[in-house]
Amino acid sequence: LEARVVERTSRIHTLLDQELYLREIMETISEINTLLLATAELDALLVEACRVMGEHSHYRFCWIGLRWDDQVEAVYTADRSIRLPDTPPYPLAAPGHPFAASAAARCLRDNATVVLVQWDPQASVTPWLDRANTLRFRATIALPLRAAREAAPLGVLCVCTMRREGFEPEEIAMLEELAGDIGFAIHALRQREQVDRLERERRENFEQTILSFADMIDQRDTYTAGHTVRVARYSRLLAERLGLAKAQIDLLQQAAILHDIGKIATPDSVLLKPGRLSPLDYELIKEHARAGHAMLAGIAMYRELATIIRHHHERFDGMGYPDRLRGEEIPHLARILVVADSFDAMTTNRIYKARKSVHEALGELQSRSGSQFDPEVVAAALVALGGVELPASVSQLPKNQMEQRRFSYFFSDKLTGLYNEDYLQIVLQDPGTLADYHCLHSLQVKNLADFNRRLGWEQGNLLMLRLTAELQQRFPEALLFRAYGRDFVILSRHHFSFTGTKPQFDCLSGTGVEVESSHLDLREDNTYSIDRLENLEVLSDLECPL
Template identity: 45%
Template sequence: MVNAKELKEITKNLTLLYVEDEDDLRVSVEGYLSKLFAKVVCATNGREGLDYYKNGQYDIVMTDIQMPLMDGLEMSKKIKEINPNQEIIITSAYGETIYFLESIRIGVNGYIIKPIDYMQMNQELYKSTLKLVSFKENVNYKLHLEDMVTERTEKILAMEDERTRNFENTILSFVEMIEDRDTYTGGHSQRVASYAKLIAKEMGQSDEDCELLYVAGMMHDIGKIATPDTILLKPGKLNDIEYELIKEHATVGYELLNKIPMYKKHAEIVRHHHERYDGKGYPQGLAGEEIPLLSHILLVADAFDSMTTNRIYKGRKNIDKAVEELDTFSGMQFHPDVVKSAIKVLSKIDIDTLITQLPQTEIEKERFSYFFRDQITDAYNKQYLDFILERNILKEYVCVNKLYLHNFNQYNQKNSWEEGDVFLNKFVTYLHKSYPLSTVFRVNGDDFVLMNKEHIEIDVKEFEALDFIQNANVNISVMHFDLRKKNISNKRELEEALLKAEQDD
């Protein structure tokens, strides 16, 4: 790593423009930079920074992204229009990774992740200043050419190696971030990459192409960095518009990787990994041999992992069923030659049967259930009740209490639907407070279900004593069912069981 003393040796005659709207950070970083550079000028937003740039000359521009009046990306674009060779370093928080693609398009020279690590900043400044100083040391090059060429070549090669590692780490970080956002696909990219490499070896592809495909497999979903969370994390089926939006990830991934010289070949593979052999895929609708062979392989590997992983609305297939489906769609969705090789190698592998899209931790469960919240009461809705009942095989939940609100329609008609919503919200708030261990669902408009992991009994008298219920003239009745007595897999079966229990009483 580059220390400040070593850096100062090559920055002491250079100037720098620093643009940052956060006062404390700007003052702190300015103090540090002033010890390194001959001149440091600071601006508080992109517009001010652009004005300073137009009225002066700066060896390096370092800027934040999100700022008032004009953001850092817009300012950088305008500066590049003035001087395409200007050295620009972007400072960006992890939450702003969606701007990474635009930064590449503009042609920025370096990236510093916030909160700022001064060792990382030293490294980025060193890379930029080394290029600048090389021009200013032209005379010394001529005087001591042989020694300096050797030394400089070693430094440049070292820089290129580090630059390559930085890009690799950055790209892999994006892959991890995508899988962290969508916890239900954790490990998907690694498995797809491994399957693709196995198939490619079976097909006699060169070691170079096998490695190329493996890396492409690791990055094949990187375009999902631009996919909104509401679509990426949606646990149900996508509608037509949502499907069109998520399809863009193939093109976004291509555009991102194609801007990086070392990933241009990978970009082409990623771009076409959702094309189909019969031409019905995306993004370009290519068919047959129009599609790169390595993309054909990646498509099969991707599909195989999807089939052998537990999905939210579809259980995993075993290996025999998965390879049978590959064979069924050979010549339609998949390249026939790829399918033949895939069946040979994938039939022999061991699949981790614990791989699942289903949420495991409490945080994952909360993120998942976010899509099943009732907007009025914040209770869960009946779709989530079906989901929980279907997966209650191990009897995690042992009992159900269903609360019926009688005369609630009359309350709505008398007081308005808005007041009715207020009443329901109060009612659910009371349920959460009084039964903190229960999972509360709103079903059939004005009925509620409490599912419990331990047996509880509810006395309707406690509700009758509440002022807001008495004033509303709403009556409440309760039905109970022991889930250990019978397997209940959906709301309809629960309704039937409750009705039968009432008749038996």
């Protein structure tokens, strides 16, 4: 009887120890499942899962390997005291390679759980690891990590125990459930990473497309290009002052970059016209707001931008275009863009209008608050834009040969191809351009009317063409103008003078046509204009009537 009591008592203690052991395993697995739900980064999740497993009283070492094709590409563990023999990758089936004989390799090859128990004290359950650090391991288990029960393994979970009995059947079942959960988490996080990568690529493509659109605008009109960059900067400053969220600020800046994209549909004769627009020109250029919206609204990712772009010329009082929206009917970001756009227009030199200072422009914004502009945005502009530094020189005057050819389309003399008197007036009133030139010679052609009466207008035109060619040959670096049909102007970077007041030209010899010249030194700090009485006269500001 006493023996039976002792046996029964021992069995009860064994069952109690086993229950406590399995309960500890359940707590470990529960903690790892919490990690699976809370951790969004794959590498951190796998290392942390190994750490929690290693804190179990009997689990001496835990590692997770991720498979790629026929090898383990990456290994994760929290215990650095046990050194792996070399760095991954580890082949699954390479003859002679120590890893190929491991439980992990067999598990991945067979897609099944593999348990090795140390029955022989001289044998190792981890033959590919350093024996000096693994002598106390009594068993190892390798479990496939799968997205679904019948799927191919994504990796392997390996656990080494110091428990003499190895792994209990119930314990193996729980570890297999855990391996399934880890495998599903790996699959889900990889899917999320792929979605995030695709989203990043989509955003990058979106931004690249925006920049490509902006470049299209740049190629058509370099002045508009500079305007676009400045409006985007002013828009961001206003949005930040108004306390908008980063996503809204970024959206506004993208809209600012593209706000004039509709001008791609504007005829060159209007878009590139440097002077004032006629009423018809103005009606044509107003269409760019609708055109920009039409270009972008059909593409889902551009739809928000399209709405802002459509309404960036609306007025707060409802007198704008294209839809005559008023007040808060106008999208908030469009109301900000209107102010940024107008501020840049005011602080930029135009052919027909000098730019305002920052102070003057802000004063004009304030004077139109509540009529053209949203008062809230104007109030923000008074602070956000008060300290901006304007570019040293922003104008519509040509900066290269291509732009000079563009100007000649609008400002060329129809007969000779030289610049006309309209462009001369513009140049004379632009101190920045005049600073590059030293002197001005005005050439007044005399007796041309008599020549025309004797030989006809056609011969007179040919004579003017020959005179033009001679001027271009003698002054290749100068700006040449023909004004009012029979007068010429030479703007030279270097000082020169004619002999006498009646310079000689080979093409005029024997024609009876003469040239009288007058000279102005442009290094004097004056402003100049042209006046036509009987002949062309260039007047300094000291001579100009008020």
